[in-house]
Amino acid sequence: MELIYAAASPYVRKVRTLLHETGQSDDVTLVPVKTSPTATPDVVRAANPLGKIPALVRPDGPAIYDSRVITRYLDARAGGGFYPEARIWEVLTLEATADAIMDAAILITYENRLRPPEHRSEDWIEAQWSKVAHAVRAVNDRWMSHLAGPVDMGHVAVGCALGYLDFRHDARGWRKGCDALDDWFTVFASRDSMQATAPKD
Structure with missing residues (x-):
C-alpha cells in the first residue's frame, strides 16, 4: 500500500499514528507530496478527485480517503480495536x-x-x-x-x-x-x- 501524505498534515498524522499503534508501518510506503488548496499534484488528484490528503492506494481496490475512512480501514485490517x-x-x-x-x-x-x-x-x-x-x-x-x-x-x-x-x-x-x-x-x-x-x- 502507498500513503500519499505531507508531514505537516494533522490528518496524515492520524493515519501514521494508527499505523504505528497497530504495527502496520512497514506495510505502507510513504509517498510525500506538496499540496495546497491552490496547487494539487497529479498523484493526489489521481487518488482523490477532491485533491486532498491523505489518500491510501491499495493493491486490491480503489484508493480510499479521507483520514476517517483510512483509519477505519487500517484498524479493521489489523484488528486493532481502535473503534470499539x-x-x-x-x-x-x-x-x-x-x-x-x-x-x-x-x-x-x-x-x-x-x-x-x-x-x-x-x-x-x-x-x-x-x-x-x-x-x-x-x-x-x-x-x-x-x-x-x-x-x-x-x-x-x-x-x-x-x-x-x-x-x-x-x-x-x-x-x-x-x-x-x-x-x-x-x-x-x-x-x-x-x-x-x-x-x-
Whole structure:
C-alpha cells in the first residue's frame, strides 16, 4: 500500500499514528507530496478527485480517503480495536470533534499563508479560532473520563489536533483554562507513535 501524505498534515498524522499503534508501518510506503488548496499534484488528484490528503492506494481496490475512512480501514485490517463497538458513538463523536478542530485551525493557516495581507479577514480568522477554542474547552470539560480510558481513535485524533495547534498556532495558547487536557496531552504526546509522527514542514 502507498500513503500519499505531507508531514505537516494533522490528518496524515492520524493515519501514521494508527499505523504505528497497530504495527502496520512497514506495510505502507510513504509517498510525500506538496499540496495546497491552490496547487494539487497529479498523484493526489489521481487518488482523490477532491485533491486532498491523505489518500491510501491499495493493491486490491480503489484508493480510499479521507483520514476517517483510512483509519477505519487500517484498524479493521489489523484488528486493532481502535473503534470499539461498545463505545463506538463516543469514539466517533470525539474523533469528529478533533477533526473539526483541525479543519478550523488549517483554515486559519491557509488564510495567513495563501491570501495577500490586504485580503485577509481578521474577523473570519477569529471566527475560526472561536470554533477551535470552544471545541478544545468542550473536550476538557466533557471528555476527560473517556480520555482516561483505553486508547482508541478518539485519543489519537485529539492528540493529533492538539499537536497541530502547538505546531501552527502555539501563540494562541489553547491550554489556558484547560489544565486537565493539557496534563493528558503531555502524557499522550510522549507515546512512541506520537514522537515518530511529529509534524514538520
